[in-house]
Amino acid sequence: MKISDMLKMCLRNLWRRKGRTLLTVTGVVIGSCAVIVMISLGIGMNKALDGMLASMGDLTAINIYNFNYGGASDEEKTPLDDAAVEAMEAIENVTCVIPKLQVDSSMVTIAAGKNDRYKMSWADIYGVDFSLFDKMNYSAEQGEMPTEAMYKDAVVFGNEMAYQFRDTKKKGQNSYTWKQELPDGTFSKPFVEPVGETIMFYINNSKKTDDEGNFLYGGRGYEHKLTGTTILAMDPNWETPYSIFIDIDLAKDIINDYNRLNGVRNTKGIDYTQVKIIVNDLDNVAAVQEEIEAMGFTASSMAQIREEMQGYLGIIQLVLGGLAAISLLVAAISITNTMIMSIYERTKEIGIMKVLGCFIGNIRIVFLMEAGLIGLLGGIMGTLISYGISAVMNMLGSGVFASMMGIAVEDSRISIIPIWLVLLALVFATIIGLISGFYPANRAVKISALEAIRNE
Amino acid sequence: MAFIEVRNLRKVYRLGNEKVYALKNIDLEISKGEVCCILGTSGSGKSTLLNMLAGLEKPTRGDIFINGTNIAKLNEKKLARFRQENTGFVFQSYNLIPQLTALENVGMPLMFKGVPKRIRNKRTLAMLKAVGLGERMKHRPSQMSGGQQQRVGIARAFVAKPNVIFADEPTGNLDTKTTEDVMSLMVEMCRKHNLTLILVTHDLEIAGYADRIVHIIDGEITSIEENTPVYIPEEKTTDNETKEREDNKE
Ligand SMILES: Nc1ncnc2c1ncn2[C@@H]1O[C@H](COP(=O)(O)OP(=O)(O)OP(=O)(O)O)[C@@H](O)[C@H]1O
Ligand SMILES: [Mg+2]
Numbered sequence: 012m013k014i015s016d017m018l019k020m021c022l023r024n025l026w027r028r029k030g031r032t033l034l035t036v037t038g039v040v041i042g043s044c045a046v047i048v049m050i051s052l053g054i055g056m057n058k059a060l061d062g063m064l065a066s067m068g069d070l071t072a073i074n075i076y077n078f079n080y081g082g083a084s085d086e087e088k089t090p091l092d093d094a095a096v097e098a099m100e101a102i103e104n105v106t107c108v109i110p111k112l113q114v115d116s117s118m119v120t121i122a123a124g125k126n127d128r129y130k131m132s133w134a135d136i137y138g139v140d141f142s143l144f145d146k147m148n149y150s151a152e153q154g155e156m157p158t159e160a161m162y163k164d165a166v167v168f169g170n171e172m173a174y175q176f177r178d179t180k181k182k183g184q185n186s187y188t189w190k191q192e193l194p195d196g197t198f199s200k201p202f203v204e205p206v207g208e209t210i211m212f213y214i215n216n217s218k219k220t221d222d223e224g225n226f227l228y229g230g231r232g233y234e235h236k237l238t239g240t241t242i243l244a245m246d247p248n249w250e251t252p253y254s255i256f257i258d259i260d261l262a263k264d265i266i267n268d269y270n271r272l273n274g275v276r277n278t279k280g281i282d283y284t285q286v287k288i289i290v291n292d293l294d295n296v297a298a299v300q301e302e303i304e305a306m307g308f309t310a311s312s313m314a315q316i317r318e319e320m321q322g323y324l325g326i327i328q329l330v331l332g333g334l335a336a337i338s339l340l341v342a343a344i345s346i347t348n349t350m351i352m353s354i355y356e357r358t359k360e361i362g363i364m365k366v367l368g369c370f371i372g373n374i375r376i377v378f379l380m381e382a383g384l385i386g387l388l389g390g391i392m393g394t395l396i397s398y399g400i401s402a403v404m405n406m407l408g409s410g411v412f413a414s415m416m417g418i419a420v421e422d423s424r425i426s427i428i429p430i431w432l433v434l435l436a437l438v439f440a441t442i443i444g445l446i447s448g449f450y451p452a453n454r455a456v457k458i459s460a461l462e463a464i465r466n467e
Numbered sequence: 468m469a470f471i472e473v474r475n476l477r478k479v480y481r482l483g484n485e486k487v488y489a490l491k492n493i494d495l496e497i498s499k500g501e502v503c504c505i506l507g508t509s510g511s512g513k514s515t516l517l518n519m520l521a522g523l524e525k526p527t528r529g530d531i532f533i534n535g536t537n538i539a540k541l542n543e544k545k546l547a548r549f550r551q552e553n554t555g556f557v558f559q560s561y562n563l564i565p566q567l568t569a570l571e572n573v574g575m576p577l578m579f580k581g582v583p584k585r586i587r588n589k590r591t592l593a594m595l596k597a598v599g600l601g602e603r604m605k606h607r608p609s610q611m612s613g614g615q616q617q618r619v620g621i622a623r624a625f626v627a628k629p630n631v632i633f634a635d636e637p638t639g640n641l642d643t644k645t646t647e648d649v650m651s652l653m654v655e656m657c658r659k660h661n662l663t664l665i666l667v668t669h670d671l672e673i674a675g676y677a678d679r680i681v682h683i684i685d686g687e688i689t690s691i692e693e694n695t696p697v698y699i700p701e702e703k704t705t706d707n708e709t710k711e712r713e714d715n716k717e
Contacts, residue, residue, distance in 0.1 A: 012578060012579055012581055013578075013581055013583065013584075015584070016578050016584070023566070027566060359562070360564050363562050363564060363575075364575070364579070365547070366521075366523060366550070366556055366562075367550070367551075367556070367575050367576045367579060367623075368547050368548070368549075368550035368551035368552075368554075368576060368579050368580070368627075369547065369575075369579040370544060370547045370548075370579070371543060371544070371547070372544075373579070460523055461518060461523045461524055464558065464562050
């Protein structure tokens, strides 16, 4: 038999019992709708979660801190030094490794203005490799990002740092400023506009203080004059606003100078305070993080948090999906039932077909096609209706997840039906139909031709 | 070897502990182009013999050779293929499919053979015309008389150019006049294409159309009678028929 003839035969059979076919298809429609909508909600939730996490920080970054939680002594601890950085760079899928070296706030006094009138009361100072700044998505709000020729002279202020300058000529409240929005929408001005200013770094002498208890600096040769100043825009991870960045070699010089000036002995060399790793893809973060932890470091990443939350969402989706699957199971049973009824009605026809030389394989295919078509039809209609349901839900409930999670997400849809879900639903519905048709088709094949055509 | 040879054929049905010997020990030879009638009373085993010859039922014992093939030994798939290529059926109750038109009903054996629709419809229509129902090709069985339905049945039996036609009480549901028409038509078509016709009946009148009459009583052949057929179609071939035969040849 030609496929076209079998298809025609099965379409005619479905058409002959329109009402029953429609009812059976409706079962599949309901089942596939339930499954599609449930999965689309799951996708929506995941999207909202990713949106939320993305707004909290870069998902592909891993931070490694030079902490020592385990109580291991300094000797046992894996040093976070150049060798470690190199080892990290060698890990697969790592795009770049960005070490940071913190210069303790007490080591230097940062000053600006005539006669060092303005002094910074407090600062997180980090030595970094400026060439990696754009990998971290940092950009300038005022001034230019440092260029290679002037790394050693560059100082990059976090968004809020200019307000940390204190006026030494004033007393009490008046000697401080802070960032605040003025009625006209602009921001209050700090004492010093760092861009264009020369910023002085004085290395402190820890044994000498002035009348107010501030350290005095070490005198000639213990100062650094930085001329290329930049103010950073807010970064996506909200990590920079209260930091000051200088070149990493300069940071090492400062620490060495300080140690020399104050007689601090350092035999181990200088360890990095923090290392940030950028991974090429979100999906590889977990593996990289594992490897780093295996090296003996403490690491944290947004991806790790994401994974945990996805785990919870996964359970919710499984429960919802399971409920939906039950309705599909009911639909499958109803297909089988319909097909068995259809076989009872067509016993004689099947007998005649067999007597006239129809291969039983062809008969089986006709019945499987019928069942598969019921599934496919239900899948198609279910998909169309799901799009409708999804649109209505998005209209009524937009932003529900986002507000549940307490953040604004640009994609506020709660139900998302990607094309793969549509294809999956169609294939799945068809397979359900075929499976449901399997038993009836076998029954049809086993009908005795002789009995079927025996004179009634 | 004869065209059809039956050797030591036996069919036993089991009903609980009881055995029903539908056919006891049948030996029979039928030659190509013969019209053979199996005659017997009700329950004598005529239908059982016919069904066995057509491969619709497996014998309990014995062999059935048709055109050199032992059909008692064929598996289901080969039997289907054998039926497609060698056999045509005419039933007492017509066994047409009610939802299909005359054209579609007649075309079924060709459809199972995988003949493309265009060729199928051409051959089917020619066959319907040959049984005098060219005008009725779009009619469904319920829209036709018993005699017309049986003509559709005959057209269906002949359309795939079989070697043997099996007919179990083909006129059982028809009146005398229609019976004559239907019998003449069947015999004529068999003679024209040199086909073997195996006819089952309890009616002596109908047995009169046969070349040989096989008498069967209680599952046993009691006698085989040579017969001069009451109806011998004229051996004239019109231009139209020649053309039709060529059409059917492809
Ligand atoms: N499937 C079956 N199971 C049990 N016994 C059967 C079966 N088919 C036929 N028989 C028996 O075999 C015998 C022959 O039956 P068969 O149908 O061949 O008779 P028949 O000659 O065709 O009769 P009729 O002229 O009434 O059609 C009968 O006694 C019948 O009861
Ligand atoms: Mg009978």
